[in-house]
Amino acid sequence: MGLSSSPKLGMWAATLVNVNVIIGAGIFLNASPLCKMAGGWGFLAYPIGLLILMPVILTISEMTIMRPSVGGLYANARDFLHPAAGFLGGWSYFLGKAISSALLSHTFVMFFHRRFAFLQIFPVTLLDTIFIFGLAGMNIAGVRLGGKVQWVFALIRLLPIGFVIFCGIAALFMGVESTVAWGDMTGLMDTLPLAIFALGSFEVTATIAHMIEDPAHTARKIIVTSVMIVVTAYLFFQLSISYILGNSLASSVEPVLRVSNFLFPGVPRLGLFMNNVVFFSMISGAFGLLANNCWNLFALANDQWLPYKSALTKINVMDSPWVSLLVEAGFASAALAFTRRQIPLQSMAVLAAVVAYLLVSLAALRASKTSKHPLYVGIISLAAVGSCVYIGWKCLERIMSVGLSVSFLFLFSIGIIAAIANKFVKGRRGPFFNAMH
Template sequence: MISLGGVMGAGLFIGSSGAILTAGPVVVLSYGLGGVLVMLVNLMLRDLARKAPGLGSFVFQIRNGLGPLAGFVAGWIYWVVWVTTLGVEVIGSASLLQPYIPLPYAVTEFLILAIMTGVNLMSIRSYGEFETWFAMVKVVAVIVFIIICAALLIHGGVPVAENLTGHGGLAPHGGLAFLAAVPTVVFSMTGTEIATIAALESEDPDGNIVRIMRTVAVRLLVFYVMSVGMIVSLVPWSEIMPGQSPFLFVLNRYGVPGATAVMTIVILTAILSTLNSGIYAASRVLSGMARHGDAPALLASRKTEASPPRRAILACAMATLAVSASAVLAPGVVFSFLVSMTGAFIICYNVMIVCTRLKLNCPAAWQGWLALMLLLGVLGSMLLQPGTRQELLAGLAALMVITLAGWFKTGQSR
């Protein structure tokens, strides 16, 4: 549930609108290809746990397989991705609650972040219990949505052929347009690796990682492909509005009662779930980096091994607060740069996961090479699209800075 919950967030319920508008009905292929890529990366994580058990999360598997510099870079880019994502989610949740809470916007942001930070500070169990219920709401919402859509398709007299082909055809932006939507799809599916971090604090870490990675990507692929396929079959893709939930658009179009209220709750739950999981994952990676000397040593402190790393959690919360503040103080400089570079960072640490697995000479090496080709294909599609080219270049520039810092740090520690 933690793994599914980490992925089924606002990227699915809202972000899918961007992918649909980019590709048209053929976006189903984009989600299929993105799902295959995520499934392959999950297989890489499973093989790393089997080949080198007990070494920690995938960040420290990378450190063991590719060296201290790669571990430094992977840890910091993963942390930056999550802190930036958390800042965006705090802004989104405050915007969603603003009409219902008579408080200043900044106060609402602070309270949301404080509550989710408090959940993580209490205990590891409290994080797990909250995330299980958050994930349950999202999974049930998607299943109910698919059932409602299936009933409409069977009994509602829906002009499916017209919706799919009557607005420019299946691929209104060209036969290869589905590739342009793949980066958006991959980014929305990012998060399954959280379960590998959470599994380290369970009774059977390596066994749990293997079991999770074997099944979660398949379930994820089914949820994403089926729900998006239903959307483009029930409504014309061209009528979907960017930045608005296509799920809500479908339900409102067919007069499903209470759709707005229910989807508002689901989207808010998705955002809070991302906040909960993001603080958890970022703090564990930051604490682990501190133990390896890649972050300030004081962030490694824990009362016991079963206690949450409270200093690392607070550091992540303060960094998140700084990111959300930058959206107000420097929206066109600092905040836009942070958001734009996350795409390249996500692809980068996934490439590192695949390269680590290939270096360990695990069986079925073709899976690793296929995953690597698909990841490089995503980078290529980002480079070809004007909208994502600048994001890729910003990410590569930031990656060079982090790599130089890592080279200096790991060189000094020898």
Template sequence: MTPSGTALRRSLGVRDAVVVGLGSMVGAGVFAALGPAARAAGTGLLLGLAVAAVVAYCNAMSSARLAALYPASGGTYVYGRERLGPFWGYLAGWAFVVGKTASCAAMALTVGAYVWPGQAHAVAVTAVVALTAVNYGGIQKSAWLTRVIVAVVLAVLACVVVVCLASGRADTGRLGLGQGAGAGAGAGGVLQAAGLLFFAFAGYARIATLGEEVRNPARTIPRAVPLALGIALVVYACVAVAVLAVLGADRLGHAAAPLADAVRAAGVPGLVPVVRVGAAVAALGSLLALILGVSRTTLAMARDRHLPGALAAVHPRFQVPHRAEIAVGAVVAVLAATVDVRGAIGFSSFGVLAYYAVANACAWTLGPAPSARVLPALGMLGCATLAFALPTASVVTGAAVLAVGVVAYGVRRRFAPPAPRGSA
């Protein structure tokens, strides 16, 4: 049972849930992640994309099965608590909140870098404040704005793909098909690229964390998650092929703004400002959905007193976790004013992969049939492999922050009185 006064309104259908997931996936990642991934994998970029997609699919299906059974805000925090015990739920929630808070900062800084490079941090903080206010106004307003953002971004990406492939300067030989992982890349480079690209795929979690606000979740969530993931994969593959064909792996790997460089190389420099606007809009869409997801997991953890109980309040008029949203927005604003985007992305990837490892472990417990355990097993293996293939600094920092969360959990269990569970 969810405590009285903290229940959220179920108002999202399949279309809205898919749009929220797309707003998280088809966002700034497609504008920013291709360059670092190409630097790691060379011509094995497309193989890295395929690996990331396979791991994401396993995670998505595990998450969809669990979300249908436990349609409450919090995602894997709730699943881990119910299937594996309170510690594993807490660990998943901690990994999600800290990892996705870093993602919020990275997306905000991406907005700043495209809108006003000289004042990127100031623009980032402004974006965080504005979107926190939008989320405060209610989930339907957020879903409506996300729908507009997704439409704009898809239109811009379609223009990039058409311009690049129709320019006459595209060379399919640059795709590296049939050449293995590419010169100098190797399996380690492909896996690191997959880990970086997973950062952009991970948005389908937002559908699960909004489970308490979805109509008929047992039907809606299992449909919305694979739909959103499938659309995102097609978009990413088309963009990757188009940009690789024009720039090649080496130029792509060293491009600060890969899509803008691609349309310039294709002979259409007039499209560069449009791409810059599209990148900023995409990052705003990701930031909007990220703040939604982090605040809902914060709500769930506050209900169980893993975070301050005051954060569990739901606004009586807007029916949103307003205190959690304000707290998340404040933390993200501070990070956006101080951190570097590259470090934020690597740290976020490690935390999110840890979160999904717990989700797959939960899905493993749903049934004894071997066929039902194949995807969770592949998902757990994939998450562990990609997490430790990330740059060393990201692995060390991520592991240290998770360890801090474990220590905090142990201290609370030892010295704090037991708290009633807030939700089923």
């Protein structure tokens, strides 16, 4: 696609790209649940999440430095562990992103469902499915949010974040007395899946390393700097919105709107504008996830892991792998058929992504011997494995507590079963079995 001849990204340009990818709708989704679970201490979920995730971040940055031209979690797990491990990581990552797009789509659908009575006669699951396949159809038709349009959406998405932080500072100077509860911190660790969900996609640097100037010296700085910027913004956003709304934040469906109406009651249009930006960021997030994640399924099919390779790798005149897109939309819709609850969906999305992180951490542990700093890479890789196990356990704990472990296992196993079935497709042995021997 001509990427090798494209101008290289400098450190700060690449950092901005990373920040743009990481900052998403998760910050708005998390505001109320964090308050409900941890009260005023909810803002600490992000630095704690970063602390636990940091070994994984450093490990992926080291793999990016070692293999800037390869990139991707799938390739590293495949090359350093086993082809089957690469498939498992790639499939798990695909599933996690599909579930994430499902949650964002559902949140946007509910935004309209609350406002238009005629929509309330239809099952929400049906509306979700129509919307998700509608986004997939737009992708197939060639609608793109790349280039300047992507940056416009990114800047607009920052508006409500900056607005809430500004309101928090203003409320402090105005002497607003907060009613937020500063109780015990026992529920803080339960917020980990939410924090990790909001910090997802930091690994994008691994996939664009070949586009960065001197990745061997800048990749680590880019990943760490971008994540630190995002966590700082998230922390002050949650602290500000908790300070202004107090305990009522826990039950707020549209908290940004309430913040604006509380401080600027005479300017209702301001709140409506900010609130609309929040929910339209859900569209750009879901649209972007669907557009990018389908290529993960494309790659797995192209490497002959899945049956019906010729269908899954079909690209239309709009340069879109349309069958993979429709399959992805199907998985997103299936996830919502099992549950529409936010925290379980976030936990499933994070658990799936963490499987991919775990495999690349194990790959880095094995690759550490060939690194310029084998002891350092070995230590952080081992720590990353521990982080992944802990995060995965917290997610699994949440999934099991709401009775969705079988549902998640069902979705996860579809890819495994498909890979096994690939042995029998068209009477040939698939790579899953070839790799086993």
